[in-house]
Amino acid sequence: MKRFLLAALFFAVLLLIWEALYRAKIWSPVLLPSPQQVALYLEGAVVDGTLAKATVITMRRLLIGYLIGLVVGLPLGLLTARWKLFGDTVGTMALGLQTLPSVCWVPLALLWFGQTEAAMLFVVVMGTLWSVVIATETGVRNVPPIYRRAALTMGSKCLHMWFKVILPASLPFIVSGMKQGWAFAWRSLMAAEIFVTILTGFGLGQLLHYGRELSAMEQVIGIMIVIVVIGLLADKIFFSPIERFLHRRWGTSQA
């Protein structure tokens, strides 16, 4: 409770500073709207449904792309770790493409797929995939050989070895790769949405973009806050519990 109060106090102070800066009139109110104006915009966007609609569209793109990235990336990472041929080819390619900022896929996606949902998905998948491949490969390579040997003597083979020993043993690496993949996917999707208008749906990035076009700063800041909150929620609701479980089981410190 005390921690919660302190955190609440911190954010209240941030708001006060913002309000003070607004009242000091150092910048034009067009460039720095008041917290109240932003709140009013958000309220309006909630009431007329634009915010909910944009959030749903963005999250749908993100989740579908992310899932495809996971479903393709995990097995690819396992194969890469298991067979030299895959490691030398797919592994090297993954390492290279992972260093490519995923927003760099946007021009290519646009030319290949046009202004469609497929282009958006493609960018998200590319953001997720390579991180997951690399993390899975690293995880598998870091499984202590003694686990394999112990499992072998107990009669574990092939698929059982992969699913009940090697995969769980590499879980800490895989989860951090999933987290990185999520971060990359989220960033690249926002970039793509700001860049590209797709008529099948207006996502959060597009709302941000049109906020700029209309010089509606309260919209820009309002949407930015929404994006931050979604990122925070994903972390707190999805990743934190998994990480807490891993820390508890493996005995790695959480501090």
Place this chain on the structure above:
Amino acid sequence: MHLARRHHSSAAEELEVIAPSKLAIENVSKRFKGASGSVLALDHVSLNVAEGEFVCLVGASGCGKSTLLNIIAGLEKPDGGTVLTDGKPVTGPGRERLVMFQEPALFPWLNVFGNVLFPLKLKPNLTNKDRRDVAKYYLELVGLSRFERANIHELSGGMKQRVSLARALAPNPRVLLMDEPFAALDALTREQLYGDIQEIWKARRKTIVFVTHNVREAACLGDRVLVFSPHPGRIREEFAVDLPRPRDINSVDLAVHATEITKALKSFGQPELAAVQ
């Protein structure tokens, strides 16, 4: 088994004391090629272990005793020679020969109970309830019933090795292969485990091959102690230890045997071994 009788018939069958195996190791050789040339780890080693016998292999580090254990386990293939269990050649790992390693090798993603359950889940023809009953029985046998929900990192070194022992015993193997399982533990914990392992061996009847560099430990546990010499790895001498059980590691009679074995070891020129004792 009084505990077994209370349970489902299949769990009871699973917990029955089964006949231990007879091991025959014939002319086994193994050469390792490394950066510094090749080493003959085992040179035509032959050894017979009777059903239910407790045999200890002692020797300095690198004398090939662990290699022999891995070959019996089926984790490594010999370059020459054969290993037979009850007359059948060993071609790979199998759960009738389970290994207890020096490091506990417990799985951190499972809790204590999950670890003991792991080999049982690989055994067909058991219901899940049977498996759980069997796992519970062995955790009780090693004195860790209270810790079945604990995570592995929460256990002390001695407790980890107890869980390892329970996990190795759980599928009811005929042979137990132990590779310096107590080497990393403190003296007090080890002494406790010497008592426990003798009791469990008596209750569960296993053929045990136990590798160690600790001569007292070997004399305390083994019916026979085989002395290895390195480069090339060979069995050089054999001692029968006919002291009554359970044996106390600190007894004078045991020390007499240990001294004799140590003398033999030293005669093969391993100065670092004197320091161990």
